[in-house]
Amino acid sequence: MTERPRLAVVGAGPAGLAAALTAAARGVRVLLVDAADQAGGQFYRQPAAGLGARRPHAPHHRWRTWERLRTGLERHRAAGRITHLTDHHVWCVAGESGSGGFTVYALRGPGQEEGVTVRADAVLLATGGYERVLPFPGWTLPGVVTAGGAQAMLKGQLVLPGRTAVVAGTGPLLLPVATGLAAAGAQVAALVESAGPAALSRRLPALAAQPGTLAEGAGYAARLLRHGVRVLPRHTVLAAHGTERLEAVTVAALDRTGRPRPGTARRVRCDTLAVGHGLLPHTDLAETLGCALSGTAVRVDAEQRTDVPGVWAAGEATGVGGATLALAEGRIAGQSAAARLYGTAPDPRRWAAADRTRARARAFAAALDSVYAPPAGWAERLPDETVVCRCEEVTAGRVCEAVGTLGAGDARTVKLLTRAGMGWCQGRMCGPAVAGLTGCPLDPGRRPFARPVPLGVLAGLPDTE
Amino acid sequence: MAGAACALYAARAGLEVRVVDRGAVAGGTTGAGEGNLLVSDKEPGPELRLALLSARLWAGLAQELGAAVEYEPKGGLVVASAPGALAALRDLAARQRSAGVTAVPVAADRLPDLEPYLAPGMAGGVHYPQDAQVMPALAAAHLLRASGARLHPGHTVTGVLRGADGMVYGVRTDRGDIHAPAVVNAAGVRGGELAALAGIRLPVLPRRGFVLVTEPLPRRVRHKVYAADYVADVASDSAGLRASPVVEGTAAGPVLIGATRERVGFDRSLSLRAVRALAAGAVGLFPFLRQVRALRTYAGFRPYLPDHLPAIGPDPRVPGLFHACGHEGAGIGLAPATGLLIARALTGKAPELDLTPFRPERFDTQGGNDGESP
Ligand SMILES: Cc1cc2nc3c(=O)[nH]c(=O)nc-3n(C[C@H](O)[C@H](O)[C@H](O)COP(=O)(O)OP(=O)(O)OC[C@H]3O[C@@H](n4cnc5c(N)ncnc54)[C@H](O)[C@@H]3O)c2cc1C
Ligand SMILES: Cc1cc2nc3c(=O)[nH]c(=O)nc-3n(C[C@H](O)[C@H](O)[C@H](O)COP(=O)(O)OP(=O)(O)OC[C@H]3O[C@@H](n4cnc5c(N)ncnc54)[C@H](O)[C@@H]3O)c2cc1C
Numbered sequence: 001m002t003e004r005p006r007l008a009v010v011g012a013g014p015a016g017l018a019a020a021l022t023a024a025a026r027g028v029r030v031l032l033v034d035a036a037d038q039a040g041g042q043f044y045r046q047p048a049a050g051l052g053a054r055r056p057h058a059p060h061h062r063w064r065t066w067e068r069l070r071t072g073l074e075r076h077r078a079a080g081r082i083t084h085l086t087d088h089h090v091w092c093v094a095g096e097s098g099s100g101g102f103t104v105y106a107l108r109g110p111g112q113e114e115g116v117t118v119r120a121d122a123v124l125l126a127t128g129g130y131e132r133v134l135p136f137p138g139w140t141l142p143g144v145v146t147a148g149g150a151q152a153m154l155k156g157q158l159v160l161p162g163r164t165a166v167v168a169g170t171g172p173l174l175l176p177v178a179t180g181l182a183a184a185g186a187q188v189a190a191l192v193e194s195a196g197p198a199a200l201s202r203r204l205p206a207l208a209a210q211p212g213t214l215a216e217g218a219g220y221a222a223r224l225l226r227h228g229v230r231v232l233p234r235h236t237v238l239a240a241h242g243t244e245r246l247e248a249v250t251v252a253a254l255d256r257t258g259r260p261r262p263g264t265a266r267r268v269r270c271d272t273l274a275v276g277h278g279l280l281p282h283t284d285l286a287e288t289l290g291c292a293l294s295g296t297a298v299r300v301d302a303e304q305r306t307d308v309p310g311v312w313a314a315g316e317a318t319g320v321g322g323a324t325l326a327l328a329e330g331r332i333a334g335q336s337a338a339a340r341l342y343g344t345a346p347d348p349r350r351w352a353a354a355d356r357t358r359a360r361a362r363a364f365a366a367a368l369d370s371v372y373a374p375p376a377g378w379a380e381r382l383p384d385e386t387v388v389c390r391c392e393e394v395t396a397g398r399v400c401e402a403v404g405t406l407g408a409g410d411a412r413t414v415k416l417l418t419r420a421g422m423g424w425c426q427g428r429m430c431g432p433a434v435a436g437l438t439g440c441p442l443d444p445g446r447r448p449f450a451r452p453v454p455l456g457v458l459a460g461l462p463d464t465e
Numbered sequence: 466m467a468g469a470a471c472a473l474y475a476a477r478a479g480l481e482v483r484v485v486d487r488g489a490v491a492g493g494t495t496g497a498g499e500g501n502l503l504v505s506d507k508e509p510g511p512e513l514r515l516a517l518l519s520a521r522l523w524a525g526l527a528q529e530l531g532a533a534v535e536y537e538p539k540g541g542l543v544v545a546s547a548p549g550a551l552a553a554l555r556d557l558a559a560r561q562r563s564a565g566v567t568a569v570p571v572a573a574d575r576l577p578d579l580e581p582y583l584a585p586g587m588a589g590g591v592h593y594p595q596d597a598q599v600m601p602a603l604a605a606a607h608l609l610r611a612s613g614a615r616l617h618p619g620h621t622v623t624g625v626l627r628g629a630d631g632m633v634y635g636v637r638t639d640r641g642d643i644h645a646p647a648v649v650n651a652a653g654v655r656g657g658e659l660a661a662l663a664g665i666r667l668p669v670l671p672r673r674g675f676v677l678v679t680e681p682l683p684r685r686v687r688h689k690v691y692a693a694d695y696v697a698d699v700a701s702d703s704a705g706l707r708a709s710p711v712v713e714g715t716a717a718g719p720v721l722i723g724a725t726r727e728r729v730g731f732d733r734s735l736s737l738r739a740v741r742a743l744a745a746g747a748v749g750l751f752p753f754l755r756q757v758r759a760l761r762t763y764a765g766f767r768p769y770l771p772d773h774l775p776a777i778g779p780d781p782r783v784p785g786l787f788h789a790c791g792h793e794g795a796g797i798g799l800a801p802a803t804g805l806l807i808a809r810a811l812t813g814k815a816p817e818l819d820l821t822p823f824r825p826e827r828f829d830t831q832g833g834n835d836g837e838s839p
Pocket of ligand 1 (some may be wrong): 010011013014015016033034035036040041042043044088089090126127128129147148149151152173176177282291314315316317321322324325326351450451
């Protein structure tokens with residue numbers, strides 16, 4: 001049997017799909033492994049099949065790109081070039097000593113209890129990102145959801161998280177979330193963005209190089225206006241209030257230095273607060289494979305290769321930049337991986353268009369990054385009793401005590417002394433807050449298990465490396 | 466941990482203490498291990514004497530520091546699955562008893578009274594009420610705070626300062642010199658490197674260990690439970706993977722399963738082989754753990770010396786230099802006794818127990834009996 005080389009792609013979002021289709025088209029056998037029950041990732045999230053939605057694409061734009069990806073996937077699947085393993089949660093990818101190949105370890109089934117292993121000659125990590133949420137008093141009340149969570153509910157389950165919503169935080173994702181909620185019939189009382197409008201226009205040169213996205217932004221603005229959503233730039237949510245669940249939020253204006261302006265605080269009634277402070281890349285699988293990171297993202301070269309031979313990465317995992325960037329990176333990674341799996345050096349001319357898109361989108365993402373920032377001094381304003389780590393119920397006060405009187409100068413020591421970050425989410429949620437309170441840069445940290453693994457699955461692994 | 470204990474007892478002996486560390490508190494092996502304070506796993510001999518002294522000191526420290534260090538005198542339960550192993554275990558227990566350890570044989574049908582979720586079919590066990598536990602990072606941080614010593618975190622020692630007469634007068638760090646008439650080497654697994662800075666040889670080597678941590682659970686594991694093979698693993702000279710685990714519940718909820726023993730240098734990368742072995746051992750002892758999820762795993766490097774005993778006391782080769790390192794897999798347990806013995810030596814008082822087996826220069830005289838070279 002002449003075996004075609006096998007590439008495991010982890011993540012079936014825009015990046016993973018683009019990579020899988022590209023590599024499959026060049027004769028590689030692709031194993032597309034994803035935790036969701038359908039392809040699409042964050043951006044093209046599909047309503048659950050059982051919901052029988054008549055117009056599943058209603059909350060989407062860029063529908064045509066998605067249709068191309070979806071029909072491409074169907075075609076390659078039917079031809080046996082792509083195997084799509086849905087509902088497979090990857091907890092580890094390990095290099096095999098000797099063979100140079102890789103084993104992908106996943107959990108399957110409703111309770112993620114069944115262990116599955118998949119072998120491949122190379123891996124491509126397209127695991128996307130997760131939301132950064134910074135704590136504030138009241139953020140643990142029922143009714144406070146992440147911006148992405150609200151979006152996922154809309155896209156995936158076609159349900160509204162609440163009736164009167166406030167969308168708050170910082171970053172370009174707040175716009176689609178607010179318009180999505182409004183279009184679905186929620187009353188959006190306000191869009192509270194801590195960045196200022198002027199900051200955006202000063203970056204106009206970089207933005208102008210990205211006509212598509214600008215138009216998209218303008219489109220959102222028009223839609224918000226149409227739905228009567230109040231946009232409050234340079235504002236922040238100081239606190240969420242409620243006894244059993246969320247009833248209102250306090251919103252205040254920020255001064256030029258990013259601090260709340262005295263006398264501007266006011267209450268806004270709402271039953272839902274969708275809050276987000278940007279995205280962070282998923283780096284766990286890459287880190288355990290030994291890939292170098294740069295900042296909080298997986299480091300890649302011009303071909304989207306990590307520094308570990310046989311491991312590629314694309315999309316949000318290598319830096320947050322939106323779906324267009326993810327698609328371009330996925331195409332480049334797929335080309336490179338396919339060529340190298342057949343033992344040839346790839347020809348960069350094959351991806352010249354994707355390369356241009358990638359350069360533009362990265363410049364745009366960098367510009368956005370410098371515009372959108374959480375309000376200055378948010379960490380110092382956090383009251384001692386506010387819970388920072390929800391899993392282990394660690395308060396801001398305990399973190400500050402560890403830093404102040406026990407001599408912890410970094411997030412790892414804070415974790416050891418307070419348990420912040422040791423719980424179920426392994427610090428994905430509280431990491432940015434702990435870093436802020438400790439006064440050190442966010443360290444992506446080590447999570448050898450990207451998902452919690454039943455001991456029975458670990459005990460049943462074959463007795464080899 | 467060793468440095469924190471030395472600081473505490475030296476300060477209490479009236480000395481002014483400074484603690485220099487290239488990282489933060491508990492940034493070394495102490496922050497990457499577990500906090501079992503065991504007498505049960507030790508053969509009668511110098512290490513057991515150190516452990517018994519430490520067990521008493523820990524109980525006293527726990528009274529002072531209260532819940533802050535999460536001290537739990539929960540006791541250990543060693544179980545044997547087969548009659549042969551049980552006989553060996555009972556024999557060890559008898560010898561330990563004559564060395565001062567409380568070791569109570571438990572018949573097979575009494576095991577469920579102590580551990581209701583233990584796998585059925587065990588041949589029997591031994592209960593060790595003196596075994597206890599602390600949370601190591603908290604213990605180090607609180608001992609340091611209680612010492613009142615001045616901390617110099619983020620200072621890497623790059624040299625040992627010695628006068629014309631050979632006497633030590635301080636250390637050189639990357640951020641300036643710190644003067645002191647006595648220097649204690651509590652650099653853990655880097656203790657050999659620190660000794661080398663003073664021009665002497667102390668063959669401290671790393672022995673890697675992985676620990677598995679589960680999701681938080683209501684308490685189902687009451688003691689420190691381990692299989693009788695564990696003692697053989699601890700004493701083993703093998704470089705290969707040894708993995709009979711100690712299973713224990715913690716105050717915070719998760720069950721800790723640790724730890725493997727492997728000599729692979731300073732390789733921190735995940736070993737699925739090691740975690741597989743830990744999981745298999747734990748599930749063998751407590752079948753209910755099969756469905757329980759491991760949230761994380763971490764690795765640390767035990768500082769070990771070829772004869773598995775620490776180096777404690779003054780170094781005759783370098784007057785003014787003292788050693789408190791090389792405690793291998795027992796450095797948390799042995800820390801208070803180490804600190805006390807160092808404080809005695811620093812103030813010229815007679816030690817509580819014979820320091821001869823822990824002499825730091827012992828590897829020079831034994832001529833190439835190091836097991837392996839660093
Ligand atoms: C709320 C929200 C709104 C957004 N709105 C816009 C917008 O309007 N415009 C825009 O350009 N971008 C938007 N984005 C960003 C866009 O979604 C991302 O840029 C894009 O989805 C990134 O693609 P990706 O393929 O890198 O990752 P994703 O789309 O996140 O896909 C990653 C996939 O990997 C899978 N995965 C991750 N880890 C594992 C694992 N361990 N095992 C198995 N599978 C795993 C996930 O299930 C997921 O399917 C938005 C993002 C969010 C969260
Ligand atoms: C997986 C595992 C499980 C374990 N379980 C237990 C257990 O249950 N019970 C138990 O008692 N023990 C256990 N141990 C062993 C225990 O953790 C160690 O023996 C103990 O932590 C050693 O403490 P230490 O202070 O000597 O070393 P460390 O904690 O490593 O401290 C040494 C310090 O010296 C600093 N340092 C080194 N070089 C320099 C330099 N040049 N300049 C400045 N600073 C320097 C380091 O930064 C470090 O902070 C376990 C170990 C492991 C790995």
